[in-house]
Amino acid sequence: MAACPRVGGVSESVESAQTSVEPVQSLIRGLSVIRVFDADHASLTMSDVARRAGLTRATARRILHTLAELGYVASDGRNFSLRPKVLELGHAFLSSMGLPDLVQPHLEQLTEDARESSSVAVLDGRDIIYVARVARHRIMAVAINVGTRFPAYTTSMGRVLLAQLSEEELTSYLQTYERQAFTSHTITDAGQLRDEIGRVREQGWALVDQELEEGLRSIAAPIHDRHGQVVAALNLSASSRRGDAAEVVEHLLPLLLATAAGIDADLSLTAS
């Protein structure tokens, strides 16, 4: 398994071994150039790119032309935009992880049975990040795709993933990241969150009731590798027609837990 979410004190610990290694500045700059493009900045001039990435125009020019030669960036001479080849970088992760391929048929069956969207996510720093999803009707304001991030503390998959941290790691998580109330239901208090995460650890699943968006509930359960380590979380979202939280648990939890067990069984058969 490639990327068990690594949360050793929230960030990675290769640093200790690399104090003598000089970082490659132009790689840092090149990746930052890819990330200056988004929905509101789909097409940018060289000057736009330089300003948004905090680079000189000459540096931005060399990087953009390098990315264009590699096929990652398109240009009409004046404006630059990303090309679909950029997706291959994320595909390298998904493919190296293996998990998305393995869970996909399980998600398809779960969404069919539950008539709700299902997803798998892993923890990355403050956030969960979606690695597989089978969507049904859109019930959230924002579209969710592979690569979408939400703060872990306010999502059911996040709570499941935070529940597997050590006390020390959880303390570090709660101290490192600021929390924000997305709705009137969002738990932001560290003590309350810690209690809730403790409950999730005990019961083996998490319900989040309208903490990310009004009217949206979701339940999640952990996915384990062959060594019993939690490597990801599985969830079902629940539209308002499902009734209240108790009804969500009654109707969706058995399907969720059965699917998680099915994925665990499949994972136990794969080479680690």
Added chain:
Amino acid sequence: MAACPRVGGVSESVESAQTSVEPVQSLIRGLSVIRVFDADHASLTMSDVARRAGLTRATARRILHTLAELGYVASDGRNFSLRPKVLELGHAFLSSMGLPDLVQPHLEQLTEDARESSSVAVLDGRDIIYVARVARHRIMAVAINVGTRFPAYTTSMGRVLLAQLSEEELTSYLQTYERQAFTSHTITDAGQLRDEIGRVREQGWALVDQELEEGLRSIAAPIHDRHGQVVAALNLSASSRRGDAAEVVEHLLPLLLATAAGIDADLSLTAS
């Protein structure tokens, strides 16, 4: 499915304007390091990475440590693997494109109505690349995700996208890439392909009958921006229970064309 050569006439040509610009070698090397990881090489030592990327060990070391500092690579000291943050690079493209968000509810409705998986793809060099997908039961041997590639010449979405090329671009496409027969039905002859693509251009949709995989049929239609330019293709896959090609056309084509028209209408409302 990592490497995808760029097409001369078919894709962008910033090269003409950049002859004086020196490419940034360490950016090229850094991106190539991300791409040495895949399903069979999820966890690699520094020497593995150096060998697979064609780099010296010292260079691989600096790049890996830079990627680790940025959060794209994890390490246990000896082995390196990709981290989910890599997905954000592809997410930058999906978000800058806008299209995936816009088409998602249309795909959900289409898959619900047709009871078949639906997808949207764009052309990138030799291949189509999936940018949005709503899956139903898995009917193909290989799981398809956002970022998956297939050769354009042998897929319904690819035929639709090739049909919008100029004669010159199509000739260049057919001359540049070798073609391979995936099944006994695959059209590989340049003249036959050109005829088929001409038919697709005239009728406004494409049917591909078991050319990519035995038992798999799919139909596709173009998606246009507000200027009438083809920007992507929409498809429905058809499982064998649908009957033969004629029945696929009879039952699925009306739904497909209605959805494509709905997406075109939405796109005409967006700022270009």
